[in-house]
Amino acid sequence: MSVFVILEDRNGKITRSSWEAAAAATLAAGAPVTAVLLGANTEALAAESATGAFSRIIRVEHPLLAAYSSDGFVAALYQLLQTETPEYVVLPHTYLVRDFAPRLATRFGQVLISDVIAIEPGPAFVRQLFQGRMNATYQSTGPLPCFISIQAGAFRATSPMTSPIAAIETFVPEIAARDIRTTAGAPFRASSQTVDLGSAQLIVGVGRGIKDESNIPIVQALATALGAELAASRPICDAGWLPMERQVGSSGQTVAPKLYLAIGISGAIQHLVGIKGSQCVVAINKDPHAPIFEIADYAIVGDLFEVVPALTAAINAARQ
Amino acid sequence: MKIIVAIKQVPERDAPIRIDASGKWIDEFGLQWALNESDAYALEEALLLKEKSGDPTSEVIVLSAGPERVGVTLREALAKGADRAIHILADDLASRDSLGLARLLAAAIAPEKPDLILTGLQSEDLGLGQTGVILAELLGLPHASLILTVEKTATGLAVKRELEESWFQTIDLPLPALLTIQSGGNKLRYATLMGIKRAKSKECRVLPAADLAPASPPVVTLASVTLPQKQKSTQFLTGSPAEAAAALIEKLRTEARVL
Numbered sequence: 001m002s003v004f005v006i007l008e009d010r011n012g013k014i015t016r017s018s019w020e021a022a023a024a025a026t027l028a029a030g031a032p033v034t035a036v037l038l039g040a041n042t043e044a045l046a047a048e049s050a051t052g053a054f055s056r057i058i059r060v061e062h063p064l065l066a067a068y069s070s071d072g073f074v075a076a077l078y079q080l081l082q083t084e085t086p087e088y089v090v091l092p093h094t095y096l097v098r099d100f101a102p103r104l105a106t107r108f109g110q111v112l113i114s115d116v117i118a119i120e121p122g123p124a125f126v127r128q129l130f131q132g133r134m135n136a137t138y139q140s141t142g143p144l145p146c147f148i149s150i151q152a153g154a155f156r157a158t159s160p161m162t163s164p165i166a167a168i169e170t171f172v173p174e175i176a177a178r179d180i181r182t183t184a185g186a187p188f189r190a191s192s193q194t195v196d197l198g199s200a201q202l203i204v205g206v207g208r209g210i211k212d213e214s215n216i217p218i219v220q221a222l223a224t225a226l227g228a229e230l231a232a233s234r235p236i237c238d239a240g241w242l243p244m245e246r247q248v249g250s251s252g253q254t255v256a257p258k259l260y261l262a263i264g265i266s267g268a269i270q271h272l273v274g275i276k277g278s279q280c281v282v283a284i285n286k287d288p289h290a291p292i293f294e295i296a297d298y299a300i301v302g303d304l305f306e307v308v309p310a311l312t313a314a315i316n317a318a319r320q
Numbered sequence: 321m322k323i324i325v326a327i328k329q330v331p332e333r334d335a336p337i338r339i340d341a342s343g344k345w346i347d348e349f350g351l352q353w354a355l356n357e358s359d360a361y362a363l364e365e366a367l368l369l370k371e372k373s374g375d376p377t378s379e380v381i382v383l384s385a386g387p388e389r390v391g392v393t394l395r396e397a398l399a400k401g402a403d404r405a406i407h408i409l410a411d412d413l414a415s416r417d418s419l420g421l422a423r424l425l426a427a428a429i430a431p432e433k434p435d436l437i438l439t440g441l442q443s444e445d446l447g448l449g450q451t452g453v454i455l456a457e458l459l460g461l462p463h464a465s466l467i468l469t470v471e472k473t474a475t476g477l478a479v480k481r482e483l484e485e486s487w488f489q490t491i492d493l494p495l496p497a498l499l500t501i502q503s504g505g506n507k508l509r510y511a512t513l514m515g516i517k518r519a520k521s522k523e524c525r526v527l528p529a530a531d532l533a534p535a536s537p538p539v540v541t542l543a544s545v546t547l548p549q550k551q552k553s554t555q556f557l558t559g560s561p562a563e564a565a566a567a568l569i570e571k572l573r574t575e576a577r578v579l
Contacts, residue, residue: 070462070464071462074457094484095465095482095483095484098450098466099466100453102449102450102453102457103454103456103457105454106419106422106453106454106457109419109539110419110539111419111450111454111538111540112418113540114448114450115447115448115449124543127447128447128548129445129446129447130331130346130447131444131447133337133548134337134346134545134546134548135545135546135547135548136542136543136545136546137542137543137544137545137546138541138542139540139541139543140539140540141537141538141539141541142539142540143539181462181493181494182462182463182464182491182492182493183491183492183493184481184490185489185491185492186489187483187487187488187489188489189487202578226579234503234504235357235503237504238503240507244486244504245486250484251482251484251485252485252486253485253486254485258578259578259579279576280572280576280578282568283554287334289336291548293554294548294549294550294551294552294554295551296552296554297552297554297555297576298554298555298568298571298572298576299554299555299556299557300557300558300564300565300568301556301558302564306561307561307564307565309561310562310564311565311569313562314565314566315569318569
């Protein structure tokens with residue numbers, strides 16, 4: 001089975017999610033796969049990849065690939081995949097991949113099977129529906145190649161296999177400056193970053209279950225009693241109830257506390273990827289089917305407006 | 321500026337969902353439906369762009385595909401301020417993949433020749449997150465995804481794109497173009513009583529799916545829907561709120577040793 005994996009880099013290194021995608025691809029193929037790198041100068045990345053994890057490494061090189069653009073990446077990969085005709089193309093499910101891969105698949109008359117969490121014999125691809133409340137198994141019946149993107153953290157990035165060092169090749173696509181219709185500026189962060197949730201040991205995270213801005217003091221009181229930082233899922237920050245810098249998840253901060261208390265958080269994957277590094281997760285939610293309970297160590301199914309004040313009172317009582 | 325906003329009706333967030341008898345989808349009987357969240361932000365951005373343009377010929381058209389119930393969500397979008405609606409009437413959406421659905425949307429959009437097409441980033445039910453990007457490819461338009469805010473410039477648009485881990489970037493692109501909108505960029509408006517009243521007389525054109533694009537066999541099929549397996553053995557603490565709270569603190573102190 002011919003399987004390609006598209007690797008992504010950041011700050012000159014192959015990203016962890018790319019290694020996870022490579023692990024998924026290798027698992028599906030049952031053998032080392034072909035790695036694809038894109039850029040204006042991928043020599044160092046190719047050297048980093050040439051560890052025995054891949055049978056081949058293809059450097060897709062062009063000056064117009066120096067900065068990411070959907071048009072540039074789609075054009076380059078379309079040409080490569082037309083030449084190489086692999087059966088499967090595996091990608092990490094990142095913001096960048098979400099931007100170009102559906103377009104690339106469409107050009108092949110295919111549909112990207114996105115955000116895959118498991119690969120079953122067949123192969124069949126498992127992904128989540130309804131924000132993690134259900135799983136669905138998908139099969140590809142269309143023309144080759146089949147495109148799959150892999151959810152962050154779903155596969156373990158394995159240490160490289162000891163197969164022979166990969167052959168490194170270069171592919172130079174034909175791209176003209178006029179083909180690239182978008183111009184991207186340099187990445188920037190919001191000006192005030194005063195909260196470092198990344199190093200917090202105790203975190204109280206609050207979600208949609210809090211219902212209204214006026215209820216935030218209920219969870220703030222618990223955080224204060226514990227000496228914990230207050231954090232939130234995206235909808236709370238979207239609504240402006242807590243500042244964006246307190247947002248945990250794929251679009252916010254990644255945390256790794258000893259204790260993460262998820263209050264009224266249903267557990268959509270976008271939030272869960274941000275708390276995966278937590279040593280102990282406690283979930284308090286009124287919906288017994290909330291996906292947060294699937295990853296919680298301790299859980300209370302109940303009304304947060306009753307449970308949280310009881311918890312705060314118990315902690316304060318124990319302190320005195 | 322003529323803006324089309326492609327929106328989706330999805331099961332209400334807290335609606336209890338059950339797998340149906342076929343094991344391939346959920347039982348839709350008795351479900352409550354709502355506008356997909358990021359689509360609500362796409363609609364908001366379109367309405368803001370129209371208002372900021374000060375151009376009386378600017379128009380916001382909402383577009384959705386689905387069975388008759390979708391008309392309710394379109395009417396709500398009209399009540400918030402959209403000028404007219406297009407309803408692609410289709411009872412067989414479950415048998416179409418993302419490409420098949422995008423072909424329907426593209427066929428309805430093309431004759432309108434819009435300057436800008438907006439969609440939400442991803443749906444809360446399927447979560448595939450790609451209808452907008454596929455649509456851009458089918459229509460031959462440039463696109464940008466995960467967009468929080470949009471500014472009109474002399475040459476087209478400057479948009480704020482969200483990257484991972486609280487990073488952002490600005491992207492310039494010419495018109496016509498397609499953007500997929502992330503939630504949180506603007507504050508959502510509510511429909512006013514006047515808006516609801518006005519919506520009743522606004523145009524909602526119904527286009528049968530069969531007239532738009534021939535149903536092609538899907539290239540990706542959903543084989544089965546299952547309940548997720550638990551990844552951890554969770555300890556559920558029961559009793560009154562005070563009892564559960566006390567039990568939890570005890571566990572966190574002596575068992576997990578994190579307090």
